[in-house]
């Protein structure tokens with residue numbers, strides 16, 4: 001199995017495909033068409049676990065600082081058969097704890113529930129990374145017990161989301177969906193974290209306060225330092241992030257709402 005991505009022609013964009021909550025309950029093989037790449041082993045993507053990381057192409061956001069720009073547009077070529085992936089995972093049985101599904105935005109991927117079900121049935125934990133824009137998919141996964149850990153991005157305060165997202169989502173719709181996803185995660189109560197890339201000009205202290213208030217009752221809010229080495233928007237390359245002292249100071253102030261961790265400094 002190839003480990004790096006096999007991208008090809010760009011598919012036409014669909015920012016908001018109909019959500020499906022279908023698990024096929026069949027033993028047949030099937031083609032995982034949007035899986036762009038696979039990292040065999042990581043100790044960073046799921047804290048405390050050894051995981052493989054699956055990268056799904058296609059995202060409905062266009063954050064200027066995105067550090068996976070090759071995954072923002074959906075790739076038509078590439079993908080794996082489930083049988084290939086299963087064989088790869090079986091070879092690692094015994095020391096692999098789980099699989100992280102990231103992107104891109106995995107909840108755009110129609111076969112996500114079925115993929116999660118198969119991974120769980122193979123005895124593996126499943127961590128989902130999501131931007132929270134598709135709460136109906138998240139609800140499906142949580143209700144069916146198909147994920148063990150959810151990491152949800154919080155971009156900035158809800159009214160400033162369009163500054164980061166840069167896609168034609170009505171601000172009210174986006175705010176409703178992000179709030180709903182946060183609510184679902186908090187009500188679910190399983191392992192989770194909310195993460196914010198603290199990008200200068202897009203996220204200020206007032207935005208962080210608003211986000212921390214939304215995440216109140218959650219297990220963790222992670223402040224990720226902005227890094228300008230690789231970004232979707234070339235204008236963002238080489239920009240400086242906030243100094244670590246500022247992030248630590250904000251983390252201290254926000255911790256009255258929710259436990260806060262600073263990463264990437």
Ligand code: SF4
Pocket residue numbers: 059060061062063065066067068071072103104105131153
């Ligand atoms: S940072 Fe995440 S949500 Fe934003 S464009 Fe990249 S993959 Fe999409």
